[in-house]
Amino acid sequence: MPEKVTLVVFSGELDKALAAFNIAIGAASMGMEVSMFFTFWGLNIIKKNEGSIKSRGMMRKMLNFMNRGGSKRLPLSKFHMLGLGKWMMGKLMRKVKSPSLKEMMALAKESGVKFIACTTTMGMMGISKEAFIPGVDSFAGVATYLAEAKEGRVNLFI
């Protein structure tokens, strides 16, 4: 039985997402079984970049407009500077041949990393399954996370 790793990805910022995928790819490369649980702002990472998020009610419409998400739209948690900081970080990453977030997400999928989206946040924020990339393996709640984390050797909250 391979050892399990679970990552709760709560944050929706680019830098934190990169760290999460770095660990996920590393763990998969070490023969470990990895599950990433995306919840709250972390759901922004696995939203499609195209189209708009359709939801009902004024508050949800406003939230989904301001919190559009998608791997291309994530801000930095520090020095974002209206996108200037993010642009510079991108340049630095390319300079050292670091894969982009999009590439890391693809590598994670190729390595068999499971993506799980939190249905509670989806319900609360009014986000439907159609808003997410096809790479999402399942839509579930805390029991799924705990059932896996209980068996996990490494469990992180990012």
Next chain:
Amino acid sequence: MKADATLDCIGLYCPMPIYHTANKLKELELGQVLEVLADDEGIKVDAPAWCHATGNELLGIEEEAGSYKVYIKKTK
């Protein structure tokens, strides 16, 4: 040291060297040796950790002029 295959990870940072190492080793037969070329200093500590965790044998790391040659024998 003699190797059956070489993997060039020069210029790559974590986690790419171990990602490529894991994939490359899948192509090798048991007992064959993979040579990994890298220049990120982290490889000196990461390669032994990776080998320990995956059950493969680290034969040695040669260092010259800021780059590293890591020799891994596929034992698993």
